[in-house]
Every structure is written in C-alpha cells, then in structure tokens.
Amino acid sequence: MTLQQARHQSETEADSSERHTAIGAEDVHVTYDDGTAAVRGVSLDVKEGEFFGFLGPNGAGKTTTIKTLVTLLYPTQGAVRINGYDTKADPQAVRESIGYMAQETSIDFELTPRENLRVACRMYGVPREERADRIEELLDLVDLRDVADKRAETFSGGMQKRLDTATVLVHRPPVVFLDEPTTGLDPEARLRVWNYFEKINDQGTTVFLTTQYLEEANELCDRLAILQEGQITHTGTPAALKSAVGTETLTLALDDPSQENRRRARNIVRQRSALDTTAIERTADGLRIEADNARSATSDLFTELSAAGITITDFDIQSPTLDDVFLTLAGEKGEGKDSADSEPTSVQEVVR
Amino acid sequence: MSGVTDERDSIDGDAAQRASGNSLATDARISFRRWLVKTSRNPYVTFTSLVQPVIFFVLMAEVLGAIAGGALAQSLSSDVTYVTYLTPAIIIQSALAAAAVSGIGLVDDMETGMFDKTLLSPMNRSAMFLGKALSEVVRITAQTGIIVGLGYLLLVLKPGATAAQYLQTGLPGILGIFVVTVIFGGVFMAYSNIVALLTRDREATVMIANLLTFPLLFISSAFLPLDVLPGWIQTVAVVNPITYGVDGIRALMLGQDVMTVFEVTAFGGLWNTVVPAIAVLVGFNILLGGAAVALLKRASRAEVQ
Numbered sequence: 001m002t003l004q005q006a007r008h009q010s011e012t013e014a015d016s017s018e019r020h021t022a023i024g025a026e027d028v029h030v031t032y033d034d035g036t037a038a039v040r041g042v043s044l045d046v047k048e049g050e051f052f053g054f055l056g057p058n059g060a061g062k063t064t065t066i067k068t069l070v071t072l073l074y075p076t077q078g079a080v081r082i083n084g085y086d087t088k089a090d091p092q093a094v095r096e097s098i099g100y101m102a103q104e105t106s107i108d109f110e111l112t113p114r115e116n117l118r119v120a121c122r123m124y125g126v127p128r129e130e131r132a133d134r135i136e137e138l139l140d141l142v143d144l145r146d147v148a149d150k151r152a153e154t155f156s157g158g159m160q161k162r163l164d165t166a167t168v169l170v171h172r173p174p175v176v177f178l179d180e181p182t183t184g185l186d187p188e189a190r191l192r193v194w195n196y197f198e199k200i201n202d203q204g205t206t207v208f209l210t211t212q213y214l215e216e217a218n219e220l221c222d223r224l225a226i227l228q229e230g231q232i233t234h235t236g237t238p239a240a241l242k243s244a245v246g247t248e249t250l251t252l253a254l255d256d257p258s259q260e261n262r263r264r265a266r267n268i269v270r271q272r273s274a275l276d277t278t279a280i281e282r283t284a285d286g287l288r289i290e291a292d293n294a295r296s297a298t299s300d301l302f303t304e305l306s307a308a309g310i311t312i313t314d315f316d317i318q319s320p321t322l323d324d325v326f327l328t329l330a331g332e333k334g335e336g337k338d339s340a341d342s343e344p345t346s347v348q349e350v351v352r
Numbered sequence: 353m354s355g356v357t358d359e360r361d362s363i364d365g366d367a368a369q370r371a372s373g374n375s376l377a378t379d380a381r382i383s384f385r386r387w388l389v390k391t392s393r394n395p396y397v398t399f400t401s402l403v404q405p406v407i408f409f410v411l412m413a414e415v416l417g418a419i420a421g422g423a424l425a426q427s428l429s430s431d432v433t434y435v436t437y438l439t440p441a442i443i444i445q446s447a448l449a450a451a452a453v454s455g456i457g458l459v460d461d462m463e464t465g466m467f468d469k470t471l472l473s474p475m476n477r478s479a480m481f482l483g484k485a486l487s488e489v490v491r492i493t494a495q496t497g498i499i500v501g502l503g504y505l506l507l508v509l510k511p512g513a514t515a516a517q518y519l520q521t522g523l524p525g526i527l528g529i530f531v532v533t534v535i536f537g538g539v540f541m542a543y544s545n546i547v548a549l550l551t552r553d554r555e556a557t558v559m560i561a562n563l564l565t566f567p568l569l570f571i572s573s574a575f576l577p578l579d580v581l582p583g584w585i586q587t588v589a590v591v592n593p594i595t596y597g598v599d600g601i602r603a604l605m606l607g608q609d610v611m612t613v614f615e616v617t618a619f620g621g622l623w624n625t626v627v628p629a630i631a632v633l634v635g636f637n638i639l640l641g642g643a644a645v646a647l648l649k650r651a652s653r654a655e656v657q
Contacts, residue, residue: 072468096474106465108386110393122382123473125374151393167469 019047021081022175022206023069028078030064030230038064040230041078046208046223048174051201053217053224053238054210061230062210063103066179069208070100083175096124099168099176103183105160106167109153113144113163116152117170124171138166142196158189165196175206182216194220214320218242242320247278248294249318250301252286255311262287265310274300286312295319379476383483387457391491401449402495406502409442413506416575427577432606435510436518439503440529440601441574444594445565446495447533451540452561454488455548459557462651471652481648485541492537493530500526520607521622528604528626535633536597540564542640549647574598578612589613593636600629 023046030039038061046052056062067073069080071091079086085093107116117135126134139145142162147155152163161181168176178197182190197220201207211217217224218238226234226241234241254261262282269280269289275297279290291297295317302312320328374382391398417434424432461467470480500519507518519525543564548557569575571585572594578586589595590613599611603625609616611625619627 070472072472092474095472098472100469100472102465102468104463104465106469108390108466109464110390111386115389119382119386120473122374122378123470123475125474 019049020084022046022048022050022083023052023208024081025069026079028065028068028075028080030061030068030073031076038230039068039075042227042230042232043078044225044232046206048206049201049204051197051207051220051222052209053221054208054227055212055214055217055224056210056227057212060227062227063179064230065227066100066177066208066210070098070177071095072100096171097173097175099171099173101164101168101176101178101181103179105157105164107152107160107164109160110151112149112151113139113166114148116163116167120167120170126170134170138169141169141199142166143192156189158185158192161185161189161193162196165193169200173205175208176200178207178209180210180212183212190216242292247276247290247292248320250287250289250291250294250298251283251316251318252289252312253314254286255313257285261310264308265305268304268308268310269301272297272301272304374475376476376479379479380483380486382475383480384486385483387484387487388490390457391487397453398450398491398495401453402446402498404449405442405446405495405499408445409438409499409502409506412441412575413438420576423577423580427579427612428606428608428610433507433518435503435506436605437602438575439499439518440598440605441569442503443496443499443529443533443601444536444574444597445569446499447492447537447597448540448565448568448594449561450488450492450495451537452544452564453558454485454541455544455546455557455561456554457484458545458548459552459554462552463554467652477652485538488541489534489537492533496530496533500529519605521604525604525607529601532597532600532604532626532630532633535630535637536593536600539593539633539636539640542637542644545644546640546647549644549651568592568594572598573602573610573612586613593633596629596632596636599625600633603629 023044025042025044028039028042029037031037040061042061042065044052054062054065064073068075069082069087071087071094074088079088081087082094083097085097087094108119111119114135117138118131121131121134136145139148142165144159144163144166147159152160155163165181181197182193185193194216197207197209201220207220209217209220221238223235223237224241225232252265254265265287266280266282269275269277269287275289275294276292277289278292281288298315298317302315305312413435417438420434420437421430424430424434424437428437458467461470471477504518521528544557544561547560551557571588572592573589574594578589578595581589595613599613602610603622607622609622609624611628614628616624616628618624
C-alpha cells in the first residue's frame with residue numbers, strides 16, 4: 001500500500017482520523033545483509049486506542065516488521081514514527097513509550113513473577129513508591145497473584161505468557177506490540193490472554209498484534225492488515241476482510257432427510273432475511289448453506305426450524321480459514337497482474 | 353538508592369506517558385542484583401565450579417605433592433610445601449571455571465528474548481553488562497576466599513606440615529590475591545562472552561568452557577615449576593594467561609619473585625612478578641574485552657543483521 005492509499009484510508013475513516021497516529025510507517029523496506037527483502041514497502045497508520053491486527057503466514061515478514069517498529073531493526077528505506085518519535089532519530093524516546101512482547105516468552109524463568117515484575121519496574125525507572133502497587137495491580141490483571149512467589153520455570157506456557165504480558169506493561173506504555181502472543185497456547189489459555197489484551201485496550205492502550213490466526217484477528221481487532229511476502233495486500237475491518245474472502249458454511253443433518261423435509265427446510269432458510277444466504281445446496285442427509293453470518297444467525301434458524309417440526313441431528317459451521325484468505329487474496333493478486341507493481345504470486349509460494 | 357536517582361524518579365511526573373531514566377549506577381545495580389539472585393538460585397552451579405577445584409586440590413596435593421619436593425627445592429626453596437605452591441593454581445582453576453561460563457547467561461538471555469527486552473528498555477546498555485560482570489566478580493571473589501582458607505586448613509591438619517610459609521604477605525596479600533584473580537577472571541569472562549556471541553549457542557559455550565579448563569592449566573606454571581617441564585610447554589606457557597594469574601598469586605603467597613617466563617628486575621622482590629603479571633593480564637583484558645564489547649555492540653545494534 002502506498003502512502004497516499006494509507007492517507008486516503010485514514011481520511012475515509014472519519015472517526016479515527018481525529019485521533020493521533022500512534023504507529024506510523026511510511027513505505028518501510030527492510031533488506032537483510034544477505035539480500036533478503038523481508039519487508040517491501042509497508043505503510044501503516046494506526047490511531048491511538050486502536051486494536052490493530054497484522055496477519056500473515058509464516059515467513060511473510062511479520063516479525064521483521066514488528067522489530068522495525070520497536071527499534072530492534074532500522075528500516076533500510078522509509079521511516080517509522082511511534083507516538084510521534086522517529087525510531088531512527090530518537091529510539092530512546094520510542095522505547096520508553098512502548099511495550100513489546102516477543103514471540104518467544106521473554107521472562108527470567110529463574111525468578112518469580114513478583115521478582116520479574118520488580119526487575120522490569122526498576123529497568124523502566126518506575127518510582128519506588130509506586131512499584132509495590134503497580135506490581136500487585138499487574139499480578140491481578142493476569143491472575144498470577146496466587147503463584148506470585150513461585151519460580152516461573154515451573155509454570156505452564158500460558159502462565160508464562162501471562163507473566164510476560166504483565167512485564168511489558170510495568171511502565172504503562174501507551175502502545176503495546178504483541179508478536180504472535182498466542183502461538184503454541186492451548187485454546188483455554190488463548191482465551192484468557194485475549195481477555196487481558198482486551199482489558200489493556202479498553203484502558204486506552206493502542207495494541208498492535210501479529211497473528212497467524214484469522215479467528216484471533218477477528219475476535220480482537222478493530223482493523224487489520226494482511227502481510228504477504230513483505231507487502232500489505234489488504235487493509236480493513238475484520239468484517240470487510242471476511243466478506244472479501246468468502247462466507248461461512250453451515251452444514252445441517254436432518255432427522256428426516258426426505259425430499260419433502262429438505263425442501264421445507266430450504267424454504268425456511270430462504271425466507272429468513274437475517275441469514276445472508278448466498279447459496280443453498282441439498283446434500284444426502286440435509287442442507288449445506290453458505291452465508292456471511294451463518295455463525296451468528298444459526299441459533300435463530302434452529303428455533304424456526306424446530307417450530308416447523310424439523311429436527312436437526314447434527315450441524316457444523318465452518319468459517320473461512322486463514323489459508324482460504326491467503327488463497328483468495330493470492331488469486332486476486334494473480335488476476336490483477338496489470339495493476340502496476342504487484343507481482344504475480346503463485347499459490348505454492350503463499351501456502352509455503 | 354542514591355539521592356540522585358530518587359530525585360530523577362520524582363521529577364518524572366508523567367510516568368504514564370514516558371518511563372523515567374535511571375543513572376548508570378542504578379542500572380548497573382539492577383542488573384547486578386538480578387544476576388546475583390540468579391546465581392543464588394543455582395547453588396548447584398557455584399557448588400560444582402568450587403567442588404571440582406577442591407577435589408583437584410586434595411588429589412594433586414597428595415599425588416604430585418609426593419614427588420614435587422625436589423622440583424620445588426630446585427626452583428624455589430626446600431621450605432615451600434606443595435600445598436602452598438598449589439593453592440594459587442587451584443584459585444585460578446576455580447576462577448577459570450566460574451569465568452568460563454559467563455557467556456552462558458548471555459546466550460540464555462538471547463534465547464529467551466530477555467536480551468532484546470533489556471535492549472528495548474531505557475536501561476543503559478553498558479551498565480547492564482557491567483552489572484552482570486560484577487555479579488560474576490562477587491562469585492569469583494567468594495570462591496577465592498574459600499580456597500585460600502582451604503589451603504590453610506590442609507596445611508594445619510596435615511601431620512608434620514607447617515603453615516609457616518603459607519601467605520607470607522598477610523592481609524594485604526589476600527587483597528592482592530583478590531585483585532589478581534579478578535583481573536584474571538576478566539580475561540576468561542571476555543573469552544566466554546566472545547564464544548557466546550559468535551556461536552549464540554548454549555551447548556557450544558559450555559563445551560568450549562569445559563574443553564579449555566584442563567589443558568590450559570597443564571601448559572602453564574600451575575602445577576609444577578616451568579623449568580622442570582618440557583620445552584614446548586615452557587614456550588606455550590609464555591602466551592597462556594594462566595601462567596600470569598598463577599605466578600602473580602604465587603608471588604603474593606610466597607613473598608618472592610617466582611616468574612620464570614620472563615625476567616623483570618626493575619621493581620624488586622615479589623613485585624618483579626606481580627607487576628608484569630598484572631600488566632600482561634590487563635593486556636589480555638583489553639584485547640579480549642575489546643573484542644567482546646565490539647561483538648556485544650554489534651549484537652545490540654538496531655540494524656539489519
């Protein structure tokens with residue numbers, strides 16, 4: 001995306017353009033010494049208080065981008081401004097105003113949560129009289145007070161990640177960067193850390209999160225960008241992205257899969273305006289429905305079906321996966337070959 | 353906490369927006385305390401780096417001590433017991449064991465991401481490594497104290513032995529021993545960190561530390577006077593930092609010039625050994641320390657690597 005496009009985007013979003021830019025990147029390129037162009041012209045304009053998602057497959061350049069935003073790398077070309085400070089000209093000011101959680105869990109495993117937080121408080125110069133309160137507050141935030149004096153090496157991956165979350169917040173940074181924070185966590189642990197991120201965001205913190213999971217981006221983010229091979233190929237709200245990508249699929253198995261019964265069920269589905277049905281197909285034992293909002297409208301549909309005396313024995317809802325997203329976008333990209341500088345992308349490269 | 357840092361903390365009113373900066377000394381102390389706590393959490397590591405030299409001490413004193421008398425009488429004097437002669441070698445061995453694993457903490461921090469995390473904090477980077485080095489200095493000093501005491505015990509407890517020759521220079525001598533040991537430790541701390549920064553691998557850092565400990569001790573003046581050892585060992589010993597560490601401490605213990613790798617007569621008595629020994633060790637520190645600092649700077653520089 002070019003800078004002009006980025007500007008255009010922010011102008012069209014009247015609400016967010018009134019706020020200050022927390023994370024600004026202008027045509028950032030990062031090329032490693034061996035010639036690998038990991039980031040190839042990324043522009044970003046994340047507003048204060050936004051929850052911004054950065055989505056992409058492995059090797060797309062997400063980590064390189066986030067490291068460039070947090071001053072661990074400098075852009076080979078282009079510029080990054082965080083909270084108004086240029087990362088290259090004033091890295092210290094940037095560092096003091098951000099929290100960064102790396103992909104690997106960066107805590108001192110030999111220390112307890114309380115000690116980890118104490119060290120972090122000291123490192124960021126949190127005034128001594130505020131330290132104790134701040135530490136307790138953060139222990140509560142991530143539910144680690146009960147184990148506050150046990151060594152972190154004995155914790156589960158989820159608990160360690162929660163402690164990591166707390167340690168990046170000791171100086172109350174206005175902007176927090178999270179690099180694939182839930183990769184490797186079990187579903188329950190993932191849900192828990194999501195809660196903390198939402199809490200932080202509710203308190204006004206700008207959150208920049210990279211993820212491989214579409215579901216995660218959808219759940220948490222106000223806006224997201226998709227990164228492929230070092231370039232942003234799509235920016236928008238999760239809803240806009242999903243509709244661009246495809247629909248959800250609801251598969252129903254009926255108690256009585258007779259012609260007549262399936263036709264009745266199909267008519268009910270068609271008549272329902274709440275379900276944005278794009279396609280209905282009769283299967284051997286029921287129906288296969290494609291609808292943008294299948295997940296949210298399903299329970300209403302079930303009520304109606306049962307009111308009509310149709311019993312459902314089994315159902316399944318499938319959302320487009322990230323693979324679907326990338327395949328769809330890669331297809332679009334391939335078709336739009338004539339559009340200036342975008343290079344054709346083969347499916348194999350994307351799937352890799 | 354010093355008044356200066358308190359003042360700086362309180363000046364920074366908008367802590368919610370920008371974290372306050374610490375003084376260099378505060379930053380060094382933060383890092384120092386963290387590493388000291390980590391060391392105390394791992395008593396096993398300190399214990400092993402002490403136990404090995406202690407076992408060595410007792411065994412060498414018994415085995416080599418039985419035959420070393422002649423060699424000692426030939427190069428020094430017949431009053432010098434082998435335990436006294438060996439103590440500096442064991443001090444150096446234990447300092448070496450502690451210093452040579454210095455890089456492991458660095459690799460661990462790099463692997464867990466703590467390294468990046470500290471780089472991103474407003475902490476002063478030099479202070480952060482200084483603090484870590486100081487915690488290792490504390491450990492080396494403590495181990496040295498224990499071994500000096502142990503050597504004395506070995507002499508006192510052994511029937512027929514005398515502690516008369518042990519530590520000729522008294523309390524100032526002990527302080528001198530600490531100084532030489534710490535300067536010596538610096539050489540191998542730097543070395544270990546160079547290996548750590550080049551390999552970025554825990555196993556490699558551990559293995560190279562282990563590999564080094566033994567052979568270097570034997571190709572130095574640690575266990576026997578150099579003039580009774582083969583010519584090639586005498587040659588290698590000249591460039592071996594262990595020779596200078598051992599000779600420096602030995603001169604302080606025996607109160608006389610013991611250096612044979614080169615002859616210095618300008619300072620008189622034991623200073624003819626201590627001064628050149630310290631000078632050579634400082635040289636090694638500048639050389640290896642400079643390389644380690646350069647590598648560390650490269651590792652922490654925010655550039656595309």
